[in-house]
Amino acid sequence: MFRLGIALAIALLGALALAQTRRYNVGREATPDEIRARDISVSPGGSGLPPGRGTPKEGRLVYQTKCSSCHGDRGQGSQYYPALAGGRGTLATDKPLLTVGSYWPYSTTVWDYIHRTMPYQEPGTLTADETYCVTAYILYLNEIIRQDQEMNEKTLPTVRMPNRDGFVPDARPDVKSKSKKR
Numbered sequence: 001m002f003r004l005g006i007a008l009a010i011a012l013l014g015a016l017a018l019a020q021t022r023r024y025n026v027g028r029e030a031t032p033d034e035i036r037a038r039d040i041s042v043s044p045g046g047s048g049l050p051p052g053r054g055t056p057k058e059g060r061l062v063y064q065t066k067c068s069s070c071h072g073d074r075g076q077g078s079q080y081y082p083a084l085a086g087g088r089g090t091l092a093t094d095k096p097l098l099t100v101g102s103y104w105p106y107s108t109t110v111w112d113y114i115h116r117t118m119p120y121q122e123p124g125t126l127t128a129d130e131t132y133c134v135t136a137y138i139l140y141l142n143e144i145i146r147q148d149q150e151m152n153e154k155t156l157p158t159v160r161m162p163n164r165d166g167f168v169p170d171a172r173p174d175v176k177s178k179s180k181k182r
Helices: 002-024 030-036 054-065 107-117 129-141 173-181
Strands: none
Touching: 002 030, 054 129, 107 129
16 A cells, blocks of 8 residues: 555645646656656565665674764764664653664665665665664664574564564554554
8 A cells, every 4th residue: 555655645746747748848758767767665564675684793884884973873863863773762751762673664764765865975875785784783682583684575574672562553454454464
């Protein structure tokens, strides 16, 4: 359902762009291959994840090189950038610490966010392997996976996040039955 919604939005935007192209006689219609190349949606269940792999051990080096200047050596955050690790058990307190380990419900969403938006100064420049490595390292920092555990397009969706059940369930009947399967 999620990917269908994205596909519909892409189709509507494409139709609008085509109308503007014809109106102003500029540009051209995107080819199906160009549209597929930009469809980088990743669902909570893992559909859309590209092939790749990484372990926390490998991820530590990528993280130190590309992430630690903002998020700290161990994911503790800084004055200007959020913490990525810690905070478990703080959501119901007066000072909740929203981190990957305390708040995020799906490991695939972590991967997708990192892949699209990080590093901050050069968003979207991490390869799929680098993204799996960094995701694995952050999951390890939060004591969600072991240091030797490999994350890839098959294993990442199987990671059960600590706050997986901490969100209000979606009452739509077409979603409710699917969310139980995850």
